[in-house]
Amino acid sequence: MPTIANLPAAQAISPTDTMPIDQGNGTNRVTLATLLAGQQPAIVTPTGTLLGRISAGAGGPEPVTLGSGLVMAGSTIALGGSLTGLLNGQTVEELQAAGIIHDTDRFPLDQGGTALVQQSMAAVWTYIAAKLPIAQKRVVELTTNTVLDATAHNAAILVCSQPMTLTANFANMGSGFACDVLNLSTGSVTMGTGITVGSGDGTLPAQTSAHLSAVTYSGGNLVFWAGTTAASGGSGDGGSTPPPASTATLTFAAMPSGSYALGQTGVGVNATLDPGTAATAVQFGISGSATTAPTSWTAGLLVNTQSNGDTFWGAYLTMPAVAGTYYGWVETADGATTAVSPAFSVG
Known part of the structure; x- marks a missing residue:
């Protein structure tokens, strides 16, 4: 009986070809199709694709194509031209912290396309400096x-x-x-x-x-x-035109004096404005300084106009809630004419 090595070489193989197989009851024959049934089929995939599976569920392998920006370079997957915007594959939080900024420092930016280009800090300052003259407050x-x-x-x-x-x-x-x-x-x-x-x-x-x-x-x-x-000229900015001289005067007729309880209400004050035509309104207030005006005011009520044309104004004030030395203030609503009382105490 010849050995396998003595047999002639097989020609084109087909599923119907038979071959011997040793089973428990002796030597039997089996077709090539039956022998390979259920085994891994031959894998045929297009050039430039990967082997994987994209269909749902279990099954045989399927070709997987490369997405935009990836190319197959021999046996290696590489970045293509459309991914030039990646910063060495790093996200921003993965980059090292920058040091002191210099004019020559550069950063990436998009100038109308998907690819990133570089720009220097000096160029950014040139751009900003050109905008400053037209910036509005x-x-x-x-x-x-x-x-x-x-x-x-x-x-x-x-x-x-x-x-x-x-x-x-x-x-x-x-x-x-x-x-x-x-x-x-x-x-x-x-x-x-x-x-x-x-x-x-x-x-x-x-x-x-x-x-x-x-x-x-x-x-x-x-x-x-x-x-x-x-x-x-009232501007506090060095103007050269002085305001017109004011001949108006405010004179306290009744002013805070002595001492008051904290937060005491109904403290009556009044003052005379000469001439009465110098202002259309007068206001009263309390300050902790004889030179710094109050931070809040109480509008004065026109009590009467006297025979000489002076106007008489009055109001009721509430004393501060903090103990200390204070001054009564009265001024025209435009701030042009002011009078300050002697010191009084609250506490």
Whole structure:
């Protein structure tokens, strides 16, 4: 009996070809189709695809194509030209922290396409510098007493359309804060707590302006306004046109004096305005200083017009809730004429 090596080589193989197989009851024959049934079929996939399965459920392997931006380079999957926007395969949070910025530093950006290109910090500054001359300040209208802060008021033109008091909290402003105040109301704008007035009156008359600046220097933190002076025309900005001289006077007829309980109400005050035509309104207030105006005012009531044309005004005040030494104030609504009482105590 010949051995397998003595047999002639088979030609083209077909499923019906038979071959011997040793089973428990002896040697039997089996076709090639029966022998291979249920075994892994021959894998045929197009060039440039991977072997996997994309159909739902279990089954045989299927070709998987490469997506946009990936190419098959020999036996390696590589990035194609459409993925040039990747930063070395890293996301932003995986990048190292940058150091101090220099003009030569570069960063990626999109300029109308999907590919990233580079730009320098110097080029960005050139772009910003070209925009600065046409940048406009914000205009913010104020209608009630306001505490200045950087978020709402920095580098802005503040239009006060009603008489009010402006106060400052340096912590909410920061060194370098600046704003312009336009008083377009019919009364005065008072620079209150937190604002240091350089000279003159701490009130900004109607139809005038002021420039406020916040700075940190060797002396500490300061929010500064030059103040209303005759040389500045009420602007506090060095104007050259002095305001017209005022010959009006306010004189207390009844003023706070002696001592009062904390928060005491119904304290009557009145004053005479000469001439009565100098102002259409008068207001009364209480301040802890004889030189810094009150932060809040009570409108005066016109009691009568005297025979000589002077007007007589009155109001009822409430004493402060904090013990201390105080001064009574009366002024015309435009802030042009003011009178201050001697000191009195509360406590």
